[in-house]
Amino acid sequence: MQVLVSVNSVPEAEMVLSADVRLIDLKETSHGALAALDLNLSKSIIHEVSLYRQQHPHADIIVSATIGDDCASVQVLRELIQSRLDIGVNVIKLPQTIWADAAYAPVIKEFLFRQVKLIAVLSADHVSGKETIDRILHELANTAYWGVMVDTTQKAKPLTALISLNLLDFFVKAAKSLKLYVGLAGGLQLEQFDQLADLSPDYLGFRSGLCVNQRREQPLLAEKIHLVTSKVSAFC
Numbered sequence: 001m002q003v004l005v006s007v008n009s010v011p012e013a014e015m016v017l018s019a020d021v022r023l024i025d026l027k028e029t030s031h032g033a034l035a036a037l038d039l040n041l042s043k044s045i046i047h048e049v050s051l052y053r054q055q056h057p058h059a060d061i062i063v064s065a066t067i068g069d070d071c072a073s074v075q076v077l078r079e080l081i082q083s084r085l086d087i088g089v090n091v092i093k094l095p096q097t098i099w100a101d102a103a104y105a106p107v108i109k110e111f112l113f114r115q116v117k118l119i120a121v122l123s124a125d126h127v128s129g130k131e132t133i134d135r136i137l138h139e140l141a142n143t144a145y146w147g148v149m150v151d152t153t154q155k156a157k158p159l160t161a162l163i164s165l166n167l168l169d170f171f172v173k174a175a176k177s178l179k180l181y182v183g184l185a186g187g188l189q190l191e192q193f194d195q196l197a198d199l200s201p202d203y204l205g206f207r208s209g210l211c212v213n214q215r216r217e218q219p220l221l222a223e224k225i226h227l228v229t230s231k232v233s234a235f236c
């Protein structure tokens, strides 16, 4: 299992790389839940990751990026995704407002056909029962999504306060059985690490819980990042 950490600057990227985080998520954290980070800033972070990869050729680092909580048009979506692929982003995370909207299905399929790795982010508010989860996951797997994750839109409460462990366990198992790379995130604090790691997702996603005052718009704290990566090492 890995930990994914959302970063919004080069210093934050350096911080997570030096703490051995292997899933680096480019995200604007000042507003929204899945806001897109400025492209030039994203480029600078990718440059930093490339330098790190050269110095650590055995480190298997994946860079993901969010493209916004919603989208103005099909053409804008295409540009948002392609521009990030062009600078070296490995995986694109799509919000439910986009991947579940039939208007965007053709452009999403274009990228999937090209074997671009897309993660469908399920909003925790919509993860309501096993039948719904099962139906959604089958649809995503049949459409050839690379991965799936649950995340929250409001960050005041952790994911575990919104969805039972039993249902999260079902979600992880069902996603894995369909060969979807599966993650759990949403206002997670270090206290939730053990109970969620026990469900064996491919990764746990963090931001708020690793920041000053546990607020995602605030800077990441190096000591908390090291704590979470040491928990990953101890768990694996």
Ligand SMILES: O=C[C@H](O)COP(=O)(O)O
Pocket (backbone or CB within 6 Å): 004, 005, 006, 025, 027, 151, 152, 155, 185, 186, 187, 188, 205, 206, 207, 208, 209, 216
């Ligand atoms: O994908 C991971 C998210 O950025 C986690 O952010 P959060 O901990 O603020 O919900």
